[in-house]
Amino acid sequence: MIAVLGSTGSIGTNTLDVAAHLGDRIEIVALTADSNWELLARQARRFEPIMVALTDASHLDRLETELSGTGIRVMGGEEGLIAAASLDEADVVVGAVVGAAGLPASIAALESGKTLALANKESLVMAGEYLTGLAADRGVEIIPIDSEHSAIYQCLRAGKPGEVARLILTASGGPFREFSPGELRHVTPEMALRHPTWQMGAKVTIDSATLTNKALEIIEARWLFDVPPDRIDVLVHPQSIVHSMVEFCDGSVVAQLGAPDMRGPIQYALTSPDRESAGAHRLDLTEMRNLTFEPPDTERFPGLLLGWRAAAEGGTLGAVLNAANEVAVNMFLDRQINFTAITSIARSTVDAHSPIHPAGLEEVMAADRWAREAARAAVSGD
Numbered sequence: 001m002i003a004v005l006g007s008t009g010s011i012g013t014n015t016l017d018v019a020a021h022l023g024d025r026i027e028i029v030a031l032t033a034d035s036n037w038e039l040l041a042r043q044a045r046r047f048e049p050i051m052v053a054l055t056d057a058s059h060l061d062r063l064e065t066e067l068s069g070t071g072i073r074v075m076g077g078e079e080g081l082i083a084a085a086s087l088d089e090a091d092v093v094v095g096a097v098v099g100a101a102g103l104p105a106s107i108a109a110l111e112s113g114k115t116l117a118l119a120n121k122e123s124l125v126m127a128g129e130y131l132t133g134l135a136a137d138r139g140v141e142i143i144p145i146d147s148e149h150s151a152i153y154q155c156l157r158a159g160k161p162g163e164v165a166r167l168i169l170t171a172s173g174g175p176f177r178e179f180s181p182g183e184l185r186h187v188t189p190e191m192a193l194r195h196p197t198w199q200m201g202a203k204v205t206i207d208s209a210t211l212t213n214k215a216l217e218i219i220e221a222r223w224l225f226d227v228p229p230d231r232i233d234v235l236v237h238p239q240s241i242v243h244s245m246v247e248f249c250d251g252s253v254v255a256q257l258g259a260p261d262m263r264g265p266i267q268y269a270l271t272s273p274d275r276e277s278a279g280a281h282r283l284d285l286t287e288m289r290n291l292t293f294e295p296p297d298t299e300r301f302p303g304l305l306l307g308w309r310a311a312a313e314g315g316t317l318g319a320v321l322n323a324a325n326e327v328a329v330n331m332f333l334d335r336q337i338n339f340t341a342i343t344s345i346a347r348s349t350v351d352a353h354s355p356i357h358p359a360g361l362e363e364v365m366a367a368d369r370w371a372r373e374a375a376r377a378a379v380s381g382d
């Protein structure tokens with residue numbers, strides 16, 4: 001029984017594809033969206049959940065009208081999202097909301113004792129220590145959906161925790177891997193929204209282009225797998241076939257390969273530890289004549305370094321990096337700043353922050369609010 005938070009997004013719609021493919025094995029009990037009530041209504045009519053929630057309540061009446069007579073409960077606002085995340089009937093919650101908005105729902109799911117199949121990496125970036133502690137307290141698991149972390153999660157089955165030498169996250173390198181610093185300054189939102197190998201939502205696509213996505217993934221891996229950041233490496237692998245690797249103490253490297261199709265890691269998160277036949281594309285290994293790996297260029301893509309830094313310093317630094325980056329990405333999409341300013345704003349906000357070890361969630365959220373204001377002020381020159 002599954003609740004899909006963010007069902008109208010890229011991960012959400014792929015999750016529903018997987019659910020349809022798995023048939024009777026999966027029952028959808030809750031669906032949520034922010035504002036896309038039309039798609040949410042269509043999904044609800046098809047999957048017949050117990051409830052749906054629309055966070056941006058301005059179109060709630062239209063959703064209610066659309067679903068009247070179906071018996072599906074309709075809720076609005078953040079309470080609706082939290083209600084879906086903690087719905088009694090759900091065993092597994094798929095966290096596929098984008099950005100910091102996903103954190104309260106991740107917490108609600110774990111507090112209610114659900115398995116959390118997590119795509120919303122921002123939850124772990126902001127409050128990884130808190131979330132993994134909560135999962136351990138409640139005896140529930142956080143299963144990654146992010147393809148790199150799903151790959152590592154699968155590779156780790158090949159050895160014991162004490163045998164892991166390092167985690168190797170692969171990165172496509174984004175569409176501007178070969179751009180000069182001068183060319184990077186002139187990248188437009190349209191150019192950045194065209195990812196070479198993955199079809200994703202706007203925010204994660206921009207994060208992939210700046211390589212900040214990989215910075216967030218370093219922090220995500222640090223908390224998910226309890227591996228210190230100096231044992232997490234990144235390699236640029238433009239073909240996006242090797243989704244990530246684990247090197248063990250005897251020098252063996254175990255890799256997970258698959259087509260660049262998020263339905264693979266989503267399905268594994270829903271069926272793990274079992275495997276089911278896939279609707280996702282299969283690899284033709286005879287076509288794999290050119291799998292390349294190279295170190296990332298942190299001079300042209302300095303955002304990546306912020307990941308190791310925030311993972312090492314911990315405390316509120318992850319929340320600050322995440323919030324400053326979200327503000328900067330939105331400003332870039334609104335054409336208020338240029339492409340390279342996204343990373344400059346994130347870095348200057350991180351530089352200005354003195355991290356504390358948060359006593360609880362309120363301090364994480366306070367750091368998030370501070371960083372959003374600091375990032376906006378950095379642009380307006382206040």
Ligand SMILES: NC(=O)c1ccc[n+]([C@@H]2O[C@H](COP(=O)([O-])OP(=O)(O)OC[C@H]3O[C@@H](n4cnc5c(N)ncnc54)[C@H](OP(=O)(O)O)[C@@H]3O)[C@@H](O)[C@H]2O)c1
Nearest residue numbers: 006008009010011033034035036097098101119120200201
């Ligand atoms: N897409 C991928 O392939 C991919 C791969 C790895 C990891 N991820 C991670 O998965 C998460 C989702 O990414 P995505 O690409 O699926 O994003 P997306 O396509 O933008 O979808 C986001 C979903 O969250 C909902 N949403 C947006 N703002 C919200 C808010 N304030 N409160 C509640 N719900 C909100 C959206 O509803 P509306 O449709 O109504 O706006 C939509 O359902 C991100 O954390 C991303 O980093 C994505």
